[in-house]
Amino acid sequence: MRFSGWRVLKEGLTGNRGWGPQWRDPEPKREYDVVIIGGGGHGLATAYYLAAEHGIINIAVLEKGYLGGGNVGRNTTIVRANYYLPGNSEFYSHSLRLWEGLEQELNYNAMMSQRGMINLFHNDGQRDAIVRRGNAIINQGDDAELLDQDAVRRLVPYLNFDNNRFPIMGGLLQRRAGTARHDAVAWGFARGADMRGVDLIQNCEVTGIDVEGGRVTGVQTARGPIRAKKVALAAAGRSSQVAALAGLTLPIESHVLQAFVTEGIKPLVDHVVTFAEGHLYISQSDKGGLVFGSYLDFYSSYAARGNLPMVEHTMETCLAMVPAISKARLLRSWGGIMDMTPDGSPIIDHSPIAGLYLNCGWCYGGFKATPGSGNAYAHLIATDRPHGAAAKFRLDRFSTGHGLMDEEGTGAQHNLH
Amino acid sequence: MRIHCPLCGARDRREFSYKGAALVRPLAAAESEAWHAYVNLRENPAGPLAELWYHEMGCGSWLQVTRDTVNHTVSEVVLARDAALGAGV
Numbered sequence: 001m002r003f004s005g006w007r008v009l010k011e012g013l014t015g016n017r018g019w020g021p022q023w024r025d026p027e028p029k030r031e032y033d034v035v036i037i038g039g040g041g042h043g044l045a046t047a048y049y050l051a052a053e054h055g056i057i058n059i060a061v062l063e064k065g066y067l068g069g070g071n072v073g074r075n076t077t078i079v080r081a082n083y084y085l086p087g088n089s090e091f092y093s094h095s096l097r098l099w100e101g102l103e104q105e106l107n108y109n110a111m112m113s114q115r116g117m118i119n120l121f122h123n124d125g126q127r128d129a130i131v132r133r134g135n136a137i138i139n140q141g142d143d144a145e146l147l148d149q150d151a152v153r154r155l156v157p158y159l160n161f162d163n164n165r166f167p168i169m170g171g172l173l174q175r176r177a178g179t180a181r182h183d184a185v186a187w188g189f190a191r192g193a194d195m196r197g198v199d200l201i202q203n204c205e206v207t208g209i210d211v212e213g214g215r216v217t218g219v220q221t222a223r224g225p226i227r228a229k230k231v232a233l234a235a236a237g238r239s240s241q242v243a244a245l246a247g248l249t250l251p252i253e254s255h256v257l258q259a260f261v262t263e264g265i266k267p268l269v270d271h272v273v274t275f276a277e278g279h280l281y282i283s284q285s286d287k288g289g290l291v292f293g294s295y296l297d298f299y300s301s302y303a304a305r306g307n308l309p310m311v312e313h314t315m316e317t318c319l320a321m322v323p324a325i326s327k328a329r330l331l332r333s334w335g336g337i338m339d340m341t342p343d344g345s346p347i348i349d350h351s352p353i354a355g356l357y358l359n360c361g362w363c364y365g366g367f368k369a370t371p372g373s374g375n376a377y378a379h380l381i382a383t384d385r386p387h388g389a390a391a392k393f394r395l396d397r398f399s400t401g402h403g404l405m406d407e408e409g410t411g412a413q414h415n416l417h
Numbered sequence: 418m419r420i421h422c423p424l425c426g427a428r429d430r431r432e433f434s435y436k437g438a439a440l441v442r443p444l445a446a447a448e449s450e451a452w453h454a455y456v457n458l459r460e461n462p463a464g465p466l467a468e469l470w471y472h473e474m475g476c477g478s479w480l481q482v483t484r485d486t487v488n489h490t491v492s493e494v495v496l497a498r499d500a501a502l503g504a505g506v
């Protein structure tokens with residue numbers, strides 16, 4: 001089924017009786033060329049690009065819950081390409097370019113909105129760091145504009161510019177950054193993969209990974225054993241547990257990140273705005289709710305909900321920066337489990353087991369990575385060579401110390417990135 | 418969440434800062450593989466985990482806290498000194 005304006009009009013006039021399910025609900029086959037563990041954004045995008053760009057269609061995506069029920073449906077939906085270090089820089093640049101053509105490619109409205117993102121700075125040191133980052137972004141071929149205080153005032157007049165502790169001195173604007181509807185991204189990739197023959201199998205937890213003579217041969221699942229020539233992990237916050245099924249220990253700690261949304265209010269926040277003091281990011285959804293978040297809870301956690309001290313901290317920071325919203329009521333808050341690495345950057349690589357591939361360590365930045373990660377991971381799985389834009393996401397950088405990408409400069413401590 | 422400091426009693430989680438899994442530190446001369454495991458690799462269990470917390474706004478002790486990472490139940494707290502994590506591997 002193709003979506004088009006004409007089709008929407010026709011269905012609207014005929015009682016919307018012509019819409020069917022957007023993907024099949026197949027029984028698992030006994031064997032596949034590729035089995036992908038995890039039906040989040042990355043797993044679904046990987047299946048899509050394997051089918052669309054590499055002609056591999058005998059694929060199953062095994063999801064223990066429902067498609068998009070993990071972090072892909074829990075994040076604050078910010079998409080950007082403003083990384084500083086080589087490795088991350090070219091990858092997120094590649095991913096943003098894929099985002100820009102994604103809706104046409106998938107024939108699916110992912111509500112991609114390049115509304116622009118402004119990273120504020122509050123002191124001279126931060127200004128220097130932001131100028132340096134801006135130059136790196138421009139060198140990579142992406143856009144960055146330095147704004148002084150007046151320019152920021154014109155764009156986002158509602159901020160607390162004269163906050164005594166954290167005065168807003170200026171910001172870095174990336175016009176191509178923005179937000180996308182997270183569920184729709186998962187659904188769009190799911191539909192695109194299904195249309196090309198990929199089996200999307202839900203309620204199918206992987207409970208074992210079969211390895212014979214150092215090579216992967218298949219998986220054990222809640223719906224029976226499935227043989228596979230290649231098995232690809234895409235389990236985000238559960239990566240350590242899935243890797244443990246194959247006897248692997250990963251350089252990952254799982255941590256909870258929370259997100260918050262207020263009741264719907266009139267349009268106020270037109271961009272994505274981030275504050276550098278206290279760390280906070282805010283945007284406004286199309287329904288009017290203010291969507292914002294802040295730090296990790298700081299201690300490792302598999303509870304898909306957060307702690308109250310971080311709720312309090314986030315509200316305080318939010319009101320320090322945007323006092324005008326003090327009367328908006330908070331509707332909901334929730335948490336998701338993040339796969340944190342010691343340098344804060346991800347892994348897309350072979351594993352020590354032949355035929356078993358790793359895609360993990362996305363920390364709290366993996367939504368914007370969704371198309372880039374799927375695209376690069378599909379390339380690795382299909383050709384056994386890393387994609388040019390993700391060649392530095394190696395697993396062995398932690399054991400050798402070469403090529404670590406610590407954007408925050410906080411050292412080898414999982415919870416500090 | 419509250420942590421029962423052996424010296425100060427039960428205190429709010431905000432008095433403490435977090436280091437991570439409580440692992441036995443390798444000897445200075447240990448192979449780099451042992452250091453790699455210590456610095457980077459984590460069992461990362463969904464369940465009980467021994468970890469290091471610092472009673473920053475209390476007595477200033479390092480504690481080894483055994484906490485369930487799924488529901489945050491704290492089952493044991495001892496002074497890190499007594500957990501002998503510096504013994505070397």
Ligand SMILES: Cc1cc2nc3c(=O)[nH]c(=O)nc-3n(C[C@H](O)[C@H](O)[C@H](O)COP(=O)(O)OP(=O)(O)OC[C@H]3O[C@@H](n4cnc5c(N)ncnc54)[C@H](O)[C@@H]3O)c2cc1C
Pocket residue numbers: 037038039040041042043062063064065066068069070071072073074075076077078079204205206207234235236237238242257258259293334335336337338362363364365366367368369
């Ligand atoms: C509150 C919050 C805010 C965030 N904000 C942003 C943001 O603004 N911008 C950004 O870029 N990123 C953001 N992120 C990070 C981003 O959401 C994640 O990095 C990314 O979604 C992870 O990849 P995924 O979509 O594949 O994960 P998931 O959607 O979590 O997919 C993994 C899937 O694997 C499944 N699975 C696990 N174990 C098994 C098993 N044994 N068998 C079968 N299936 C299994 C899970 O059920 C899950 O569906 C945020 C995250 C959170 C929680």
Ligand SMILES: [Zn+2]
Pocket residue numbers: 422423424425426472475476477478
């Ligand atoms: Zn104490």
